Amino acid sequence: MYRSGTRLFAxxxxxxxxxxxxxxxxxxxxxxSATQFASQNSLAAISCAPDADCMAVxxxxxxxxxxxxxxxxxxxxxxxxxxxAVGRSSQxxxxxxxxxxxxxxxxxxxxxxxxxEIWRGRRWSREAVRSSPRASTLESISCVATRFxxxxxxxxQGQPLIELWNGRKWSRMTSPGSSGxxxxxxxxxxxxxxxxxxxxxxxxxxxxxxARVERYDDGGWHAVSxxxxxxxxxxxxxxxxxxxxxxxxGTVQAAGANTTTPLALEIGGGEVSELTVAAAPTAGFxxxxxxxxxxxxxxxxxxxxxxxxxxxxxxxxxxxxxxxxxxxxxxxxxxxxxxxGGSTGAxxxxxxxxxxxxxSGGLWQFxxxxxxxxxxxxxGGVSCATxxxxxxxxxxxxxxxxxxxxxxxxxxxxxxxxxxxxxxxR
Numbered sequence: 001m002y003r004s005g006t007r008l009f010a011x012x013x014x015x016x017x018x019x020x021x022x023x024x025x026x027x028x029x030x031x032x033s034a035t036q037f038a039s040q041n042s043l044a045a046i047s048c049a050p051d052a053d054c055m056a057v058x059x060x061x062x063x064x065x066x067x068x069x070x071x072x073x074x075x076x077x078x079x080x081x082x083x084x085a086v087g088r089s090s091q092x093x094x095x096x097x098x099x100x101x102x103x104x105x106x107x108x109x110x111x112x113x114x115x116x117e118i119w120r121g122r123r124w125s126r127e128a129v130r131s132s133p134r135a136s137t138l139e140s141i142s143c144v145a146t147r148f149x150x151x152x153x154x155x156x157q158g159q160p161l162i163e164l165w166n167g168r169k170w171s172r173m174t175s176p177g178s179s180g181x182x183x184x185x186x187x188x189x190x191x192x193x194x195x196x197x198x199x200x201x202x203x204x205x206x207x208x209x210x211a212r213v214e215r216y217d218d219g220g221w222h223a224v225s226x227x228x229x230x231x232x233x234x235x236x237x238x239x240x241x242x243x244x245x246x247x248x249x250g251t252v253q254a255a256g257a258n259t260t261t262p263l264a265l266e267i268g269g270g271e272v273s274e275l276t277v278a279a280a281p282t283a284g285f286x287x288x289x290x291x292x293x294x295x296x297x298x299x300x301x302x303x304x305x306x307x308x309x310x311x312x313x314x315x316x317x318x319x320x321x322x323x324x325x326x327x328x329x330x331x332x333x334x335x336x337x338x339x340x341g342g343s344t345g346a347x348x349x350x351x352x353x354x355x356x357x358x359x360s361g362g363l364w365q366f367x368x369x370x371x372x373x374x375x376x377x378x379x380g381g382v383s384c385a386t387x388x389x390x391x392x393x394x395x396x397x398x399x400x401x402x403x404x405x406x407x408x409x410x411x412x413x414x415x416x417x418x419x420x421x422x423x424x425x426r
Contacts, residue, residue: 035218040404041069041425042395045094045105045140045287048073048383051261052100055119056393057092057107058380058406060425068092068107068117069425070124071406073391077407080425081119084126087111090205094140096149103173104165106151114138114153114163116170130161131172136161140199140237142191149190150216152199158183160214162199162221176214184212188248191216196243198267200235200250211235211265213248213272225409226265230255234264237298237381239290244269249298260284262357264298264364277364280308283355287381287392295360295387297367297411301394302355302416308366328416354378354394354409356416360387369409369416372396376407388413 041060048054054073059066062222068083068090071089083092083105089306090109099105101121106129109115114132117124129138135156143149147167154161177184186201197216202209211225211233233252240246246267251260262285283302290296302308354369354376369378373396390411396402406421 010136015253017072019201036346041377041406042404043069043071043380043393043406043408043421044107044392045381046383046391047103048057048093048385048391049097049099049103050385052097054383054391055093055097055105056380056406056408057105059091059216059396061095066087066091068105068115069119069419070095070105070119071425073419076419078419078421080422081124082116084124086115086126087189092117093153094138094151096141096143098143104141104142104149104151106141106153108137108153110424112255113156114161116151116165117175119421120413129170129171132161134239138163139186140188142189142197144191144193148191148194149201150191150197152186152189152201154183154185154201158185158204159211160186160199160201161228162186162189162214167417170236173221183188186214187210187235187250190238190240190246192240192246193241196240198238198240198246198248200238200248202234209233211248211250211263213265213267214333215267215270220236222270224267224270224272224300228252228263228265228274229317230261230263235263235265236307237287238267239269239296241290241295245293247275247288247296247298249285249300252298262298262300263275264288264359269382275359275364277366278308278357278366280306280355280357281367282306283354286394287359289382289384290359291384291386294362297358297382297384297387297390297392298421299350299354299357299369299382299392303381304351304353304375307353307355307368309368351375353376354392354407354416356382356392358387358413367411367416369411370418372398372407372418373405376397378407378409384411391419393418 022212043058046056060069092107095105114129138153141151149165162173173276184203189199191197201212203212223292235250237247252263286300356367375397378394383391384390
């Protein structure tokens with residue numbers, strides 16, 4: 001069953017907020033006592049505007065309150081930015097920036113449904129999403145201009161939700177939806193232009209679970225047929241550096257097994273093909289950023305005992321000549337989403353390590369991020385200026401204490417380093 005802000009799938013569990021620590025997941029139950037620490041926080045999404053610093057959003061838990069969190073990367077250091085007041089039990093799950101002075105973040109709040117906040121360079125201001133049904137969630141957003149942003153998520157019934165920002169207000173867009181009343185939540189979206197967007201998620205039916213892809217062109221949204229080898233696939237993120245070429249990332253359970261593996265799909269117009277990524281058992285992708293065609297970095301988490309060695313490669317993942325998109329094409333929103341995927345770990349659960357792979361020249365290769373605590377995840381996604389210059393966020397569990405804090409890693413070349421985040425964001 002779909003839960004607002006949380007994605008569950010066989011073989012693993014992922015928390016959009018990363019702070020709903022009482023949820024039990026396959027592979028180990030999260031220690032509920034960890035929720036007693038004050039001022040715990042996590043980052044759920046990141047966006048780095050072209051030629052500008054980055055913005056990351058998530059949630060902070062202090063006492064009985066769960067409130068939205070925003071942090072900005074300025075001059076190489078992360079600083080907290082107060083978010084406009086909202087009610088209790090609220091979170092930000094997606095963010096997209098077109099410049100240092102314009103970002104939109106989306107999420108949900110317990111009593112009001114879909115939530116959006118706009119950054120105009122000095123402060124966050126709340127913008128009501130009146131067109132969304134009550135108790136709905138927006139999980140991801142992609143902006144190509146201050147007057148064109150698309151956000152996706154789901155209604156309380158798990159039906160797909162798509163919202164358009166035109167610079168003045170939100171309006172609901174028509175989704176192909178799902179048949180028979182089955183859920184089809186959308187977890188990620190990326191727009192190459194005002195006329196080309198792709199949204200991804202999960203579809204549920206009487207036959208089980210499948211990957212969901214929707215494409216926006218000619219002024220409307222259309223469902224795209226997918227086929228994934230394995231069981232219970234979930235797509236959590238997508239990146240489209242050019243119209244007609246996208247890579248979607250997520251997790252799939254291997255057929256006949258209880259382990260999850262990373263999932264990557266190439267979306268070329270109306271056709272979808274599954275890519276072969278570098279093999280990594282019990283791992284999952286939560287976010288992906290492709291700064292240009294055939295050049296991507298995907299991040300997530302892996303069981304710490306199975307962390308791969310750096311530099312390992314997988315089979316060829318992209319078919320040559322299949323997309324018809326020149327490498328010189330340009331795209332906006334170089335990395336705006338991060339949705340949690342893969343296995344979940346915290347105090348008392350299976351230990352996790354941050355996980356990353358890069359795609360270049362048709363080959364996937366392991367990258368080994370830095371690790372901070374007893375359990376780490378880059379469940380907040382990644383945003384890249386180039387394939388060797390990226391920022392990724394998530395959370396880590398401090399060794400020996402179980403305290404949960406936001407994490408931020410920076411990729412320069414092939415080496416990841418950890419950048420400190422504020423210890424008390426409020």
